[in-house]
Amino acid sequence: MALKKTELLNIFKVIPFDLLELKGIGTVIKMDAYSAFDFSAITGANYLVEPIGVTMKGRNETFIHRAVFQEGSYIYSPGLFERNINRSLSEGNSADKLLRLYPDVFSGDKYILINEISTGSNSNIDINVYNEIEKHGFNPKNFILYKLFESGQSQESIYEYFTSLFYIKKGYIVENQTPWFQQNYLYKGERLNGGIPDFSAFKTDIINPLREFSILSSNEGILINKIPVIKNFRTIKKKTNFTVSKVNYDLIIGEVKSDNSSIDQAIRQMNKYSNVELANKIYSIIPNCKNNGSENFGEFYLDQNILKINESKKSLTVNSVSQQIDRDWINVNVKLNLLGNANFNLLMQYLINKYGLTKDEIKSFHLIDFAMNISIPDIIKII
């Protein structure tokens, strides 16, 4: 089911987002900067802050795999924080750096422009669109270009985005292209294969301090990609009279396909995810699939442009020990992301003091260890 532009616009209209007609440009979706960030980070859509286009996708990489599937080991990759040629820790995609490089990302309303790319055409049209927008008297820096392929390719990320909106409203932290595991995981005597779940939504007890310090608003959740840059959108400050609530570990996984014809593949993949007994719930996210035929997995689907949910008939078996390990890993991951808000030089000073090393001797693994052992309130002090 390859979405057409008009269909996609209708879905945005129902959410609701405002649609505007801009002379010479056409219909655009208006979003504030806070909302637009999620759209770019999930779908890869380019901000036209430069003619070449710049995306917020892929800028907060921390862990590639989940520790629970790696005998508890933390499998890290530079991305959010970088390293230099001597393997010393360096600033990567911190809040300060992104604000310095691309200030227009973090303020002002943004207009999402959907361009349909016909089959066989090249999609590197950003410069052309940039020039076209300028020609019509608009500032390209206020625009985000979303490429909608006629073939239907790359549309899965749109459904990841809509599902993210759903769970953010319910107070979850959400993530697309979820760290999992790829090769063999020995579980209950069986070698299991993994994958990369398209979508996840999760809660742990870390939600409490995130709310206490206004990183999360009272009721809403957040896209994990936004945590490292949250100070560019709102003031981080301690709430007075904050009440801690009980938050149990909850992990939801989604497998996205753009059409019902891929349901068998989706079921196979969801079975793999359920075999490891980690997620509390697993859903297929397929726009034209109201019933995936499995009692174990629920469904997200589109019904008259609205994203709807069906719960599964059966509950999944979960392994509480695995969930405990995963909870700890999630919390470290969130703290690493939050450290993206810190002034990098100041963060380095903390690391130098803690490990008794020089700047050049501080490596990525010191940062991970630091994140494992620091609390959210102490991170806030650094920020």
Added chain:
Amino acid sequence: MAYTSDTRIKNILKDIHIEVIKELSKIGLGDNLTLRVFDESSEDGRLFTNGGLTFKDPNTNAVLGSNDAGWIYNGNPLVIVEGTFGTERGQFGDGQLNRFSHSTGVALNGFIGVTFVPMHGESYSKSGTNQTNVDSKIKIKPAKIHKGFLTGAIAISEKEKGWFLVIDAYAPEVLCKLIIESVKEKEGIKNELQKTIDDIISVMKFHLGSSKYGARSIQLITNLYDSGGKRISSRSRMYTQNYAALTTSTKRDGHGMLGKNLVEIYSGPKSSNYYAIFIRLRKNEIKLLSQRNSKEFQYIFNHPKVNVKCFDDLKFNDPKLKIALEGIVSVNIFQNRQNDLIKAIQTAFNNGEIQII
């Protein structure tokens, strides 16, 4: 999130482009320079002439691997880049050769091909080593750039029309400089392009060190003889994959095989013929593979410099060795190593006790 390193690479290359344009603008240049990069990697696979980032081998017309981004000057390739963080994502050995064909295609066509990769990566792995004064859950396995990769790249740069350069992904300023000097050279103004290239190759040679290609290999053959006792090659390789390994996990094995072939064709003695000997395949299997629509097999089986041989093309002086090899045809060598036997076969080739019929 757990994207492939494509997204990160493309973000970095776009940032480099912004920096390059800024620097060129200071000297009134940059108008003729564009960056060709796609958000999704499927378009990388189109031929350059069709708007993509892929090149054909001019010797065989076979399509080689695609690239991640290309700087283009007046519509022509200037610097074409294939990026990977494989050395930080568990690619410790021959897996790195999977990407060798990508920059090869660029260089064979006379342009500057760059593989942008951490020369000294740190992969985090459950089987890695604990680091001092940090939690025991943090374990690291270093992965250095494959010396065969560097050997092949240097050989291609020395022998072919273009350049195959390997630049550390954590030295983006080097790539920046290469592009800037390339533009200046095209504009006909004073430039340091050759010095920049020479410096990059010096660094490649530094990382290569005094390493001798294939010194520890148990599959490389340095003396290959025909049944008349004549030495027919001083650089060949025996491949140990059986038919199942090449057809059920083709993507991985095919890419690595292609990479190895390319490295060895170009880095071997110019005077030597190159034989790719599939010791666990029979003639009918070779025929089936040559008919598969896989660019790796098409390349190897049709390359004018590659002589493909198999078990049926071998004459054994020692019948026991032949029987032993026949006995492991169905074995999964990845799970059940046969190193002693493979080593014995290598020795037999080098001593002329196994010959090509």
